[in-house]
Amino acid sequence: MIALSLAEIADITGGRPHDIPDPSVRITGPVVIDSRQVEPGSLFAAFAGEQVDGHDYAERAVAAGAAAVLAARPVGVPAVVVPDVEKALGALARAVVGRLGTDVVALTGSAGKTSTKDLIAQVLQTHAPTVWTPGSLNNEIGLPLTALKATEETRHLVLEMGARGIGHINYLTGLTPPRIGLVLNVGTAHIGEFGGREQIAQAKGELVEALPAAADGGIAVLNADDPLVRPMSARTKARTVLFGEAEDADVRATGVRMTPGGQPSFTLHTPTGCGEVTLRLYGEHHVSNALAAAAVAHVLGMSTEEIATALSGAGTLSRWRMEVTERADGVTIVNDAYNANPESMRAALRALAAMGGAARADGGRTWAVLGPMAELGDASLAEHDAVGRLAVRLNVSKLVAVGGREASWLQLGAYNEGSWGEESVLVSDAQAAVDLLRSELRPGDVVLVKASRSIGLERVALALLEREGEVAGR
Structure with missing residues (x-):
C-alpha cells in the first residue's frame, strides 16, 4: 500500500484516532x-465475525508490529475507530486506487473467474508490475484488501468480482472503479439465490454499466459465444471488444485441439496478428479463459506474440482448481475441489475424459469422484442427474458419488444412462471414498475430485497424496 499517516486514514474513513500518541x-x-x-x-x-472477533487480537497485532488497528471500538492500543470497519476498508481502498491512477481490470462470470484472473495476471506481469486478487477473495472484504496491495509502481490491478445478488457488483465497482470490465459467462452458479439466469445476467452486467465511456478509455470485454453476455454491449458506454470462437470476435481461436495429455492448443488471432498457444492447463474450457486474458492484454497494448508466449507459459496460481499431481506409482490426482457448479462440473468431466485418452493407452482408468453442487435451488435434482449421465456418455471408467441426497441423484443419473454394473457407486462421505480408492487404484489411473467448496471434498485428493511420493504439475 502507498504510505499513509494515521491522520490521513482517519480522515479518509471518517474515523477518530484513539490511543495514538503521534497521528x-x-x-x-x-x-x-x-x-x-x-x-x-x-x-x-x-x-x-460469527465465531472470532478480530478486536480480541488487536494487542497481539500491535505487538507483532502493526502500527495501528482499524476498529469499531477502542481496543487499548493505537487505533482508528470507525462506525463500520467494512465500509472504512472500502473507503480506504477507493482513496488509494484514486491516488494511484492504476489501470483497474475487473472481471466477473459464473464460472472460470479465478482461473481467468490468474491467466490475466501472469500475462500482464510480463508487461508491467501487476497486482491481482489472491485465490477467490472477491467480495466486500477481499477486494479492498487486494486493492490496498497496490503501490506507486503498480501498472495493472486485476480484480475478481463475485456476486450473490443484484447490486453486489455495483457496490464493488464503487470501491475500485474499473476502466476495463470483463464478463466471462452467465451460467447457473448460485441460481438458487438469484432465481434464474436472467437475474444472474442482470447482476453480472452491472460491471459493464460501471465502466467509463469509450471517449474516457472505458473498455468492455465480452464473451461473443455466450448469448447472455454478448448483448451486454447495449448496457455500456464503453468500447466493446469481443472474444471467443465466433467469426466476428475481435480476439478468437481457430484450430482448437487437445494434446494427448488433455491440454488445449490453438491459434490465437487478435487485430494485430496471430500466434500459436499451447496451454499448461487441462481442459478445453480453458480456451475461452485464455481468449479472455488475451483480449485484456491486447487492449492494454501487448503484442500478439507477447500474449501467445505468456499464455503458453502460464500455470495454475490458485489451489484446488484442476491441480494435477502425479504420484510416484503413476496414479494422477486432479484436485478441482475448490468449488463446483453445473458448467464447471461438465468442463472438468470433459477434461478428465481428454486426459483419459493417454491413461487408457497405458491401461489406466478414469475416476470421477464427485460431490454435491450447492445453491442450485429447484434445479438441483435435474442438474445432478445430468452430470451423472454425462459421466457415462464421456465413458468415465468409474463414478464415485460422495454424500447424501444430491450424490444419490448423481449416481441415479449415471444408472439411468446405462451404468448399472460396477461403473458407479454411492459412498457416504470423504473417508469412505478414500478407503475405496486406496484399495482399487492402480498405476495409470486418473482421478478427478470435484464438489462445491462447502463439502470439503479436497480431503479426498489430499489423503490420496499424503502417503505417496508425488510429482506436482504433471
Whole structure:
C-alpha cells in the first residue's frame, strides 16, 4: 500500500484516532485482517465475525508490529475507530486506487473467474508490475484488501468480482472503479439465490454499466459465444471488444485441439496478428479463459506474440482448481475441489475424459469422484442427474458419488444412462471414498475430485497424496 499517516486514514474513513500518541505515524506495511499476517508497519483491520472477533487480537497485532488497528471500538492500543470497519476498508481502498491512477481490470462470470484472473495476471506481469486478487477473495472484504496491495509502481490491478445478488457488483465497482470490465459467462452458479439466469445476467452486467465511456478509455470485454453476455454491449458506454470462437470476435481461436495429455492448443488471432498457444492447463474450457486474458492484454497494448508466449507459459496460481499431481506409482490426482457448479462440473468431466485418452493407452482408468453442487435451488435434482449421465456418455471408467441426497441423484443419473454394473457407486462421505480408492487404484489411473467448496471434498485428493511420493504439475 502507498504510505499513509494515521491522520490521513482517519480522515479518509471518517474515523477518530484513539490511543495514538503521534497521528503522523505512517502505515508502511500491508493491510491485514489476520493477526498472524502482520508485518512491521501494518494496519490490522479488526472484523467481528460469527465465531472470532478480530478486536480480541488487536494487542497481539500491535505487538507483532502493526502500527495501528482499524476498529469499531477502542481496543487499548493505537487505533482508528470507525462506525463500520467494512465500509472504512472500502473507503480506504477507493482513496488509494484514486491516488494511484492504476489501470483497474475487473472481471466477473459464473464460472472460470479465478482461473481467468490468474491467466490475466501472469500475462500482464510480463508487461508491467501487476497486482491481482489472491485465490477467490472477491467480495466486500477481499477486494479492498487486494486493492490496498497496490503501490506507486503498480501498472495493472486485476480484480475478481463475485456476486450473490443484484447490486453486489455495483457496490464493488464503487470501491475500485474499473476502466476495463470483463464478463466471462452467465451460467447457473448460485441460481438458487438469484432465481434464474436472467437475474444472474442482470447482476453480472452491472460491471459493464460501471465502466467509463469509450471517449474516457472505458473498455468492455465480452464473451461473443455466450448469448447472455454478448448483448451486454447495449448496457455500456464503453468500447466493446469481443472474444471467443465466433467469426466476428475481435480476439478468437481457430484450430482448437487437445494434446494427448488433455491440454488445449490453438491459434490465437487478435487485430494485430496471430500466434500459436499451447496451454499448461487441462481442459478445453480453458480456451475461452485464455481468449479472455488475451483480449485484456491486447487492449492494454501487448503484442500478439507477447500474449501467445505468456499464455503458453502460464500455470495454475490458485489451489484446488484442476491441480494435477502425479504420484510416484503413476496414479494422477486432479484436485478441482475448490468449488463446483453445473458448467464447471461438465468442463472438468470433459477434461478428465481428454486426459483419459493417454491413461487408457497405458491401461489406466478414469475416476470421477464427485460431490454435491450447492445453491442450485429447484434445479438441483435435474442438474445432478445430468452430470451423472454425462459421466457415462464421456465413458468415465468409474463414478464415485460422495454424500447424501444430491450424490444419490448423481449416481441415479449415471444408472439411468446405462451404468448399472460396477461403473458407479454411492459412498457416504470423504473417508469412505478414500478407503475405496486406496484399495482399487492402480498405476495409470486418473482421478478427478470435484464438489462445491462447502463439502470439503479436497480431503479426498489430499489423503490420496499424503502417503505417496508425488510429482506436482504433471
